Amino acid sequence: MxxxxxxxxxxxxxxxxxxxxxxxxxxxxxxxxxxxxxxxxxxxxxxxxxxxxxxxxxxxxxxxxxxxxxxxxxxxxxxxxxxxxxxxxxxxxxxxxxxxxxxxxxxxxxxxxxxxxxxxxxxxxxxxxxxxxxxxxxxxxxxxxxxxxxxxxxxxxxxxxxxxEPPVEEEPAEPETPQWEFPPLVSGKRPEAFAVVAPKGGQGKTTISINLAAGLAKLAPNSVVLVDADTQFGDISAALDLRPEATIVEATSDSAADELILKTMLTHHRDNFFVVASAPSPELGDEIPPQALARLIQQLRGIFRYVVVDTTPGLGEQTLTVIEQVTDAVFVANFGVPSLRALRTELEMLRTLDLLPANRRIVVNQSEKNVGITVKDAEQIIGAPVDVEVPRSSAVVLASNRGVPLIDDDPRDPAARALSILVARVGHDPNSRSLRRQRRS
Ligand SMILES: Nc1ncnc2c1ncn2[C@@H]1O[C@H](COP(=O)(O)OP(=O)(O)O)[C@@H](O)[C@H]1O
Ligand SMILES: [Mg+2]
Known part of the structure; x- marks a missing residue:
């Protein structure tokens, strides 16, 4: 047996x-x-x-x-x-x-x-x-x-x-009626759009985007959309174990100009947020015209209170377009000197182009004890204050292997806590004083 x-x-x-x-x-x-x-x-x-x-x-x-x-x-x-x-x-x-x-x-x-x-x-x-x-x-x-x-x-x-437990029999012949709704935008609350940006790959953009979306969805269930605009190599669907029926390719096509049709192209996550999945192949992702991406973000800002956009590393045309369409940027680097220097260059370049979003936060990810670089050193290299430091933790990869956001999977993990602080900050949670405590320590 x-x-x-x-x-x-x-x-x-x-x-x-x-x-x-x-x-x-x-x-x-x-x-x-x-x-x-x-x-x-x-x-x-x-x-x-x-x-x-x-x-x-x-x-x-x-x-x-x-x-x-x-x-x-x-x-x-x-x-x-x-x-x-x-x-x-x-x-x-x-x-x-x-x-x-x-x-x-x-x-x-x-x-x-x-x-x-x-x-x-x-x-x-x-x-x-x-x-x-x-x-x-x-x-x-x-x-x-x-x-x-x-x-x-x-x-x-x-x-x-x-x-x-999933239903044993009866494959639904017709698309199921969704259990969720798009709550109306509350008047007086400005919809916010975040671009999660980094000069290099592998710094934690996707991890931060996912947890930001999941965290904001706790404050505003079903009022959050997460857009995988890492158009060529986006991996949000994999990291969240989603099987999208439509992707950013359809969501940026002409037919999606109709809001009702666009809504059918979103994938719902059980933690009460929506996802625009990345392209099924790098070629298709590369072909998305920047103006179509801009229109998509504008449309989503009309539907959702929070729009979180994961981006392609660097400052290519698509990412610059995303940055133009958002109110906030979350910049991500890790504790290596090359990564911190690259972030400084990226910030300077955006300033020169006059594209630096009004609200910006800097997250330094994968901190480790005793590596020789302190937050102070990092701030010196970047030339700007660090808002949140996320420690390196194997819980991040475990959550991703399980296809769940870390802040839901293991809320007590130190990396999850740091990510919650970021959420509280950007979500204007009045209880976000813990960040200052984190910065002092
Ligand atoms: N704080 C962390 N601790 C440990 N591993 C991390 C942490 N942040 C990210 N990772 C891992 O590093 C890799 C790159 O992260 P990811 O979020 O995909 O970066 P990006 O989207 O910038 O390429 C992934 O395997 C991710 O699970
Ligand atoms: Mg990524």
């Missing part, structure tokens, strides 16, 4: 602990099998596991081969690495496409919380059903149910299951 949880490790102690938490629903394949390769490990598995724990004491190459072998055999599987927090963890999380990392030193409560989080994610994604995680009727069924109830903490499984 299929067990939902699988553990491959070389630690008898961790095996015993996880066994204690998960009981008969855990299949343990001893790490000794790794000597014979990942396929041999996989051959020991009966049925289809849903969540696989790999580690502790399993190295990167072994984890990679197991990850590849398992995901090829079990496409719905979630991968959790059991490993202490170390400097190279971001690479693991990124390259191995993990859903979670748990420390072997975590206490039982933390371990349970992490497992419950991944289980909930599997249910929400439709990758597993509640029934698959239930304890199976066995001699020690009572113990198992108790252990499981405890494991899930406050989560009411019946409720979670019925609320988010």
């Amino acid at each position: 299929s067990t939902p949880f699988l553990l491959v490790s070389r630690s008898a102690e961790f095996e015993a602990r996880l066994r204690g938490l998960l009981g008969g629903r855990l299949l343990i394949v001893p790490g000794a099998f790794l000597t014979f390769g990942a396929p041999t490990v996989a051959e020991q598995i009966d049925g289809e596991p849903k969540i696989a724990f790999i580690g502790p004491v399993v190295n990167y190459e072994e984890t990679l081969s197991l990850a590849n072998e398992f995901t090829a055999r079990f496409p719905d599987l979630a991968l959790v690495v059991v490993r202490e927090q170390r400097g190279d963890l971001e690479d693991w999380v990124d390259e191995l496409h993990l859903q979670a990392v748990v420390s072997p030193l975590a206490d039982d409560d933390q371990l349970k919380a992490s497992i419950a989080e991944v289980v909930q994610w599997m249910l929400a994604e439709g990758r597993a059903t509640v029934g698959e995680f239930r304890p199976r009727p066995a001699a020690d069924a009572d113990d198992l149910s108790r252990a499981f109830a405890e494991l899930m903490g406050d989560v009411d499984l019946e409720e979670v299951g019925t609320a988010i």
Whole structure:
């Protein structure tokens, strides 16, 4: 019979602990099998596991081969690495496409919380059903149910299951009537449009755009639209696990000049905001005329209270057009000297072109302790004050692998907190004093 949880490790102690938490629903394949390769490990598995724990004491190459072998055999599987927090963890999380990392030193409560989080994610994604995680009727069924109830903490499984399990039958023949509406613009509240801009790629524009949209959507549900105007290599759909029916290519076409038609081209995210997805191919994205992009942003500003636009790195024609159409810009750099210098040049160039938006914020992302550059140094190099410092955190990549905004996925994470401060600032939340506290520290 299929067990939902699988553990491959070389630690008898961790095996015993996880066994204690998960009981008969855990299949343990001893790490000794790794000597014979990942396929041999996989051959020991009966049925289809849903969540696989790999580690502790399993190295990167072994984890990679197991990850590849398992995901090829079990496409719905979630991968959790059991490993202490170390400097190279971001690479693991990124390259191995993990859903979670748990420390072997975590206490039982933390371990349970992490497992419950991944289980909930599997249910929400439709990758597993509640029934698959239930304890199976066995001699020690009572113990198992108790252990499981405890494991899930406050989560009411019946409720979670019925609320988010996808409908089993009936593919809707016609497009479903949306559950959401576009709230009317409140008079007196000026619609705001933000461009998230950086001179280089990989600085965190997309991460910040997504979390800004998700955060503003909490202040103004369904009054936020996130536009992926990184027209060639935009990855918001992937980072949010969306399957858009229309993209920015259609939204900038002539037919979208009609507002009603434009509205049908938006993709709704369950956190109550809308997305204009990026082009399906770089060629199509490159062909979008700047004036069409300008019209799209103007139209969206007539529909939504907040428009957040993720952009192509640098100051190409499309990005300059976006900057012309917005009220606010969020500039992003990281703590490297080249990145900070490039940002200074970008700001100077926009000033020369007289295109610097009236409201601007500077976010320095991926800060790390003890790298030698302080916020003060960064401000000196940029030639402008830094508004928010976002620390480097593996939670960012984990959230992106799960396809959810970080501020919803792990609100207590330090990077999520910094992003919430940014949201509070730009969303004019009166409780945003914490930013000043952050800047002083
Ligand atoms: N604060 C952070 N800590 C750790 N990883 C981060 C952080 N911000 C961004 N990343 C990761 O860095 C990579 C680039 O970020 P992304 O937001 O896609 O940048 P951009 O859109 O500017 O290219 C992504 O893999 C992202 O998950
Ligand atoms: Mg990006």
